[in-house]
Amino acid sequence: MANGVRAQAAAGGGIVGDVVLEMENIILRFGGVTAIKDISFDIRRGEIRAIIGPNGAGKSSMLNVISGFYHPQEGQIWYKGRERPAMKPYEVALQGIARTFQNIALFEGMTVLDNIMTGRIRQMKSGLLAQALWKGKAEREETENRESVERIIDFLEIQHIRKTPVGRLPYGLKKRVELARALAAEPSILLLDEPMAGMNVEEKEDMSRFVLDVNDEFGTTIVLIEHDMGVVMDLSDRVVVMDYGRKIGDGTPDEVRRNQDVIDAYLGVSHD
Amino acid sequence: MPDQLIFATEVFLNGLMAGVLYALVALGFVLIYKASGIFNYAQGVMALFAALTLVGIMKGQVPFAHLINAVFGTHVHYFGWNVPALVAIVLTMLVMVGLAWAVNEIVFKHLVNQEPILLFMATIGIAYFLEGIGDMMWGSEIKKLDVGLPQGINLWIDNVTYNAFGYGFFIDNLDIVATVVAAVLVFTLIVFAQYTKQGRAMRAVADDHQAALSVGISLNFIWVMVWSLAGFVALVAGIMWGTKSGVQFSLSLIALKALPVLMLGGFTSIPGAIVGGLIIGVGEKLFEFAIGPMVGGATENWFAYVLALVFLVFRPQGLFGEKIIERV
Numbered sequence: 001m002a003n004g005v006r007a008q009a010a011a012g013g014g015i016v017g018d019v020v021l022e023m024e025n026i027i028l029r030f031g032g033v034t035a036i037k038d039i040s041f042d043i044r045r046g047e048i049r050a051i052i053g054p055n056g057a058g059k060s061s062m063l064n065v066i067s068g069f070y071h072p073q074e075g076q077i078w079y080k081g082r083e084r085p086a087m088k089p090y091e092v093a094l095q096g097i098a099r100t101f102q103n104i105a106l107f108e109g110m111t112v113l114d115n116i117m118t119g120r121i122r123q124m125k126s127g128l129l130a131q132a133l134w135k136g137k138a139e140r141e142e143t144e145n146r147e148s149v150e151r152i153i154d155f156l157e158i159q160h161i162r163k164t165p166v167g168r169l170p171y172g173l174k175k176r177v178e179l180a181r182a183l184a185a186e187p188s189i190l191l192l193d194e195p196m197a198g199m200n201v202e203e204k205e206d207m208s209r210f211v212l213d214v215n216d217e218f219g220t221t222i223v224l225i226e227h228d229m230g231v232v233m234d235l236s237d238r239v240v241v242m243d244y245g246r247k248i249g250d251g252t253p254d255e256v257r258r259n260q261d262v263i264d265a266y267l268g269v270s271h272d
Numbered sequence: 273m274p275d276q277l278i279f280a281t282e283v284f285l286n287g288l289m290a291g292v293l294y295a296l297v298a299l300g301f302v303l304i305y306k307a308s309g310i311f312n313y314a315q316g317v318m319a320l321f322a323a324l325t326l327v328g329i330m331k332g333q334v335p336f337a338h339l340i341n342a343v344f345g346t347h348v349h350y351f352g353w354n355v356p357a358l359v360a361i362v363l364t365m366l367v368m369v370g371l372a373w374a375v376n377e378i379v380f381k382h383l384v385n386q387e388p389i390l391l392f393m394a395t396i397g398i399a400y401f402l403e404g405i406g407d408m409m410w411g412s413e414i415k416k417l418d419v420g421l422p423q424g425i426n427l428w429i430d431n432v433t434y435n436a437f438g439y440g441f442f443i444d445n446l447d448i449v450a451t452v453v454a455a456v457l458v459f460t461l462i463v464f465a466q467y468t469k470q471g472r473a474m475r476a477v478a479d480d481h482q483a484a485l486s487v488g489i490s491l492n493f494i495w496v497m498v499w500s501l502a503g504f505v506a507l508v509a510g511i512m513w514g515t516k517s518g519v520q521f522s523l524s525l526i527a528l529k530a531l532p533v534l535m536l537g538g539f540t541s542i543p544g545a546i547v548g549g550l551i552i553g554v555g556e557k558l559f560e561f562a563i564g565p566m567v568g569g570a571t572e573n574w575f576a577y578v579l580a581l582v583f584l585v586f587r588p589q590g591l592f593g594e595k596i597i598e599r600v
Contacts, residue, residue: 093488105483
């Protein structure tokens with residue numbers, strides 16, 4: 001699609017490649033309520049893709065479908081060119097789709113370092129017996145994982161809290177630790193559920209910078225849900241707009257901004 | 273040394289040894305509580321079941337013999353072979369892993385995200401079920417368990433103390449073995465929890481289910497693993513207690529002694545279970561020694577519970593438990 005290429009020039013992100021995830025005619029119902037009504041869109045390698053929409057539009061539901069927490073009643077999900085069967089969330093995670101949560105889901109009793117290390121589970125190959133009997137190999141693996149975790153810690157500037165139990169951290173830092181844990185998995189797709197919710201201006205700026213840097217530096221494909229329109233328009237290459245479970249817009253920030261349906265449903269008035 | 277002090281020292285040492293046995297049971301509770309937030313009422317019965325199964329396998333008993341005989345009118349009781357202790361222990365462990373899998377598959381898989389009190393009720397059900405099935409499989413008579421652990425007075429300690437104080441301490445060899453086994457077990461468990469990826473995953477699951485799923489941890493795998501571990505600890509406790517006092521129904525009641533141990537040590541701390549066990553063991557023995565004669569004895573029956581009560585008032589999270597902090 002030409003949209004993605006143009007968008008890349010606009011946002012100045014990493015190199016946008018072929019489709020890595022495609023959602024096709026997704027329908028998700030909870031009892032009598034249809035949260036997602038026949039939505040299709042795709043995500044390209046290396047892009048920052050935003051999902052926006054008013055409260056209750058079904059954005060988080062969509063993210064939960066991608067990460068396997070919800071299973072749509074109808075529709076297909078194509079991941080890396082193959083149709084993905086219904087999977088448990090941990091299987092999706094092992095396939096390389098990492099995520100953060102709107103209300104932060106960290107291991108409060110564990111240190112920042114340990115939290116981020118859990119993100120490496122995908123990369124830890126040696127089994128329990130091997131760890132007990134073949135100390136050298138397991139130790140080498142642990143060292144490698146530690147090194148890459150330390151790189152992420154440096155990158156997100158949280159060295160000073162490495163050994164602090166997460167429960168003691170302020171909100172903004174917790175959000176950053178959660179991002180670090182998701183990054184530690186070296187994901188093909190990183191899902192961020194409102195990464196800037198509840199942050200002050202300064203924290204928002206920091207987080208925006210990190211999201212852009214992650215995309216630049218590691219070429220990570222990022223899907224993010226965000227309320228702050230300014231942030232979304234600055235960060236993303238392409239935007240999906242949802243309202244009442246429907247898709248009402250899809251394109252570059254500029255295109256979406258000009259879309260009359262979007263203006264009516266979400267923005268209310270044009271920002272121009 | 274004055275006589276009283278020498279006696280007290282002997283009582284103290286014996287208390288430590290008894291405490292180790294309490295700690296062994298408490299450990300099983302802590303493991304499951306840490307990983308799934310479930311208070312496992314069935315831990316004591318699991319120890320009984322493990323010991324019953326071990327004895328049954330060693331003696332070549334036919335499982336469900338009474339049931340089979342009643343239904344088919346046969347008279348089978350024994351296969352007629354004896355299984356070596358080590359092989360029987362391995363086989364029993366396999367049974368415990370199978371049990372862990374079944375418990376997760378049949379019960380807890382369907383109770384995800386339910387209230388803790390519901391899960392607790394489920395474990396009471398499991399306790400009664402296991403008790404019944406244990407009886408049905410292996411019979412209800414008291415059995416002797418002998419896996420070849422040394423038993424009886426340790427002559428070396430007896431001699432050394434006799435030469436030093438003119439009074440030989442009575443320390444049971446079995447208690448010494450139990451202490452060593454418990455120490456190794458705890459060390460292994462701590463290393464496992466802190467330094468292996470499965471241990472880290474276990475702590476993660478205990479902390480937040482959703483977050484654990486999102487980093488690629490299978491909850492079912494971790495739960496089966498934790499229940500297997502608890503089954504293993506139950507087996508060890510069953511062997512120690514079974515060797516000491518025979519395999520019988522009252523074995524399942526040691527679980528009750530583990531409660532005060534947990535209140536002292538904290539429900540979430542492995543070292544806490546050990547220290548709590550030691551304090552209870554030493555405390556009740558010394559209390560009986562010093563105060564018992566004045567109040568007519570039998571203080572061992574209630575001392576632990578009163579001590580736990582005191583702790584509940586002044587330090588509800590236990591000695592090593594995670595401090596309860598609530599954000600307002």
